[in-house]
Structure formats: structure tokens, C-alpha cells
Amino acid sequence: MSDTLPPLPPVGDLSEQQVRGTACVHCGIVLDNATAVDLGERRTGRAGGRVRWFPRACPEHAGT
Numbered sequence: 001m002s003d004t005l006p007p008l009p010p011v012g013d014l015s016e017q018q019v020r021g022t023a024c025v026h027c028g029i030v031l032d033n034a035t036a037v038d039l040g041e042r043r044t045g046r047a048g049g050r051v052r053w054f055p056r057a058c059p060e061h062a063g064t
């Protein structure tokens with residue numbers, strides 16, 4: 001994990017597609033499996049419980 005990556009937005013502000021990793025967490029563009037960058041597993045509190053999610057980003061926002 002690089003220190004140069006921008007912080008992730010709060011999961012509550014994201015669309016379902018962004019939470020599911022089918023859209024970039026930063027810009028919301030729909031991701032292609034060939035170019036999507038996995039940002040790693042994150043844990044967050046939502047709806048009173050702990051949930052895991054797997055944010056992904058487009059190459060531009062992943063810093064590649």
C-alpha cells in the first residue's frame with residue numbers, strides 16, 4: 001500500500017457498484033476487469049455490524 005494513494009471516501013457515500021468493486025471508488029467509472037486495480041480488503045462499520053469490502057479503482061486513481 002502506497003502512501004501516495006488518496007484516502008478512500010467513506011463507504012456510506014459510495015454507490016452499491018463502488019462498494020462491490022465494480023466501479024472506481026474515487027470517480028465512479030465502471031471498471032473493466034482487465035484494468036481495475038484491487039486496493040485490498042477494508043473493514044468498516046455499517047448498519048451496526050462490521051463488514052468487509054473490497055474497493056477497486058481505475059488505473060488513474062490507483063496511481064499506476
Ligand SMILES: [Zn+2]
Nearest residue numbers: 024027058061
Ligand atoms: Zn477513478
